Amino acid sequence: MGIVPSSVVLTSFQVMSRVFLIWAVTHSVKEVQSEDSVLLFVIAWTITEIIRYSFYTFSLLNHLPYLIKWARYTLFIVLYPMGVSGELLTIYAALPFVRQAGLYSISLPNKYNFSFDYHAFLILIMISYIPIFPQLYFHMIHQRRKILSHTEEHKKFE
Amino acid sequence: SKHPDPFHTLREVEILDAKIREKLCFLDKVEPHATIAEIKNLFTKTQGKSLKDEDVLQKLPVGTTATLYFRDLGAQISWVTVFLTEYAGPLFIYLLFYFRVPFIYGHKYDFTSSRHTVVHLACICHSFHYVKRLLETLFVHRFSHGTMPLRNIFKNCTYYWGFAAWMAYYINHPLYTPPTYGAQQVKLALAIFVICQLGNFSIHMALRDLRPAGSKTRKIPYPTKNPFTWLFLLVSCPNYTYEVGSWIGFAIMTQCLPVALFSLVGFTQMTIWAKGKHRSYLKEFRDYPPLRMPIIPFLL
Numbered sequence: 131m132g133i134v135p136s137s138v139v140l141t142s143f144q145v146m147s148r149v150f151l152i153w154a155v156t157h158s159v160k161e162v163q164s165e166d167s168v169l170l171f172v173i174a175w176t177i178t179e180i181i182r183y184s185f186y187t188f189s190l191l192n193h194l195p196y197l198i199k200w201a202r203y204t205l206f207i208v209l210y211p212m213g214v215s216g217e218l219l220t221i222y223a224a225l226p227f228v229r230q231a232g233l234y235s236i237s238l239p240n241k242y243n244f245s246f247d248y249h250a251f252l253i254l255i256m257i258s259y260i261p262i263f264p265q266l267y268f269h270m271i272h273q274r275r276k277i278l279s280h281t282e283e284h285k286k287f288e
Numbered sequence: 289s290k291h292p293d294p295f296h297t298l299r300e301v302e303i304l305d306a307k308i309r310e311k312l313c314f315l316d317k318v319e320p321h322a323t324i325a326e327i328k329n330l331f332t333k334t335q336g337k338s339l340k341d342e343d344v345l346q347k348l349p350v351g352t353t354a355t356l357y358f359r360d361l362g363a364q365i366s367w368v369t370v371f372l373t374e375y376a377g378p379l380f381i382y383l384l385f386y387f388r389v390p391f392i393y394g395h396k397y398d399f400t401s402s403r404h405t406v407v408h409l410a411c412i413c414h415s416f417h418y419v420k421r422l423l424e425t426l427f428v429h430r431f432s433h434g435t436m437p438l439r440n441i442f443k444n445c446t447y448y449w450g451f452a453a454w455m456a457y458y459i460n461h462p463l464y465t466p467p468t469y470g471a472q473q474v475k476l477a478l479a480i481f482v483i484c485q486l487g488n489f490s491i492h493m494a495l496r497d498l499r500p501a502g503s504k505t506r507k508i509p510y511p512t513k514n515p516f517t518w519l520f521l522l523v524s525c526p527n528y529t530y531e532v533g534s535w536i537g538f539a540i541m542t543q544c545l546p547v548a549l550f551s552l553v554g555f556t557q558m559t560i561w562a563k564g565k566h567r568s569y570l571k572e573f574r575d576y577p578p579l580r581m582p583i584i585p586f587l588l
Contacts, residue, residue: 239463244545 134186140266148175151217158233159224167223171216174209181205203274210270214263221252228252303331364435371425374444378452379418385456386411397462404466406474410459410542413481417534420485428492430499451550459542467543480537487530490516508573522585524566528558529583559583
């Protein structure tokens with residue numbers, strides 16, 4: 131929408147993956163809600179979002195403390211892998227329950243000649259983290275190098 | 289003797305990039321009373337759309353020194369090659385499922401045949417559709433562009449081949465369920481399919497006849513004596529309209545959700561193309577028929 135300079139594609143991706151984790155996994159599979167992995171990704175996301183929205187708010191007000199910018203482009207180094215681990219462990223924990231209950235799955239024969247195996251789908255999702263996570267992670271590392279060194283240069287000229 | 293009048297001699301204007309100080313454009317024969325807006329216009333005209341092979345140097349809006357900008361489009365592949373590959377795949381893949389070659393369904397089903405008539409009909413329709421497309425690619429279509437980016441063939445083949453396998457898997461499955469309304473539904477859907485295939489072919493022929501062999505001229509398509517082409521009265525791209533219709537027919541005939549999804553995705557893509565084509569018709573021809581919509585009469 132043009133209010134903040136993030137990529138629409140990357141952000142939609144992140145929003146979709148979070149909505150999926152919350153509703154399609156954690157909410158749908160009650161047995162998984164007491165897992166430590168849920169705590170892990172909730173903490174990671176919460177800290178990330180507090181920093182990120184502070185960053186956007188201060189940027190829009192044209193008064194961005196260096197600490198916030200630093201935090202945004204540094205803490206992800208730990209928070210991101212933390213979040214991903216929590217997400218993957220949660221999905222993995224949900225698998226046996228999904229298989230047992232046949233959750234969100236439909237098998238043949240049926241009158242629309244269609245089938246869907248949610249268990250297999252979740253495994254595919256887990257596999258997709260392998261190509262996607264490094265790309266997003268290294269994109270942030272690259273952004274970090276660009277933005278934090280830029281600030282250094284500006285400081286030199288003051 | 290005549291004194292040169294400084295207020296009326298044409299000027300030369302050189303435009304440089306502010307950051308890298310490189311010459312971007314050289315305009316000679318600029319009117320001295322031209323505004324900056326007009327100069328900007330002259331500049332953007334020289335930077336705009338790609339030139340065509342047929343363009344003549346003299347007719348281009350450049351000065352006595354023409355600067356041509358080269359843009360590398362990357363690895364290219366011919367349209368014909370892409371079309372043939374992306375259409376041959378589904379034809380072949382569907383048949384693998386139809387004949388139930390080993391390792392697709394359980395071993396007790398290897399090389400067995402479905403007992404439902406509609407499954408045999410579906411194979412004929414699907415195969416006919418792709419054979420028609422292959423023949424049209426070889427003998428009917430006249431392409432404006434020779435090539436497209438190489439990465440397109442991977443993208444397109446994944447789409448066509450993937451969906452073909454997905455559809456074929458269910459239609460030819462031993463546990464396939466025939467349509468709820470039986471033979472009536474199949475007959476109606478088959479009629480829709482056949483009519484739309486004929487329609488689609490008629491449009492392709494009409495479009496071909498618009499453009500003489502080897503030329504790249506563009507004209508407004510109009511209805512001909514063939515009733516199938518009368519859809520031109522209502523839409524710019526009736527070939528897409530008929531194509532969507534064919535797949536809807538096939539979906540109803542097989543009552544298979546993946547086919548419906550394929551139709552939906554195809555419809556979305558063709559609508560985007562039709563809107564683009566419609567827009568460029570409107571831009572190119574002042575007298576373009578106002579009643580026409582891009583793909584769906586009166587609606588879209």
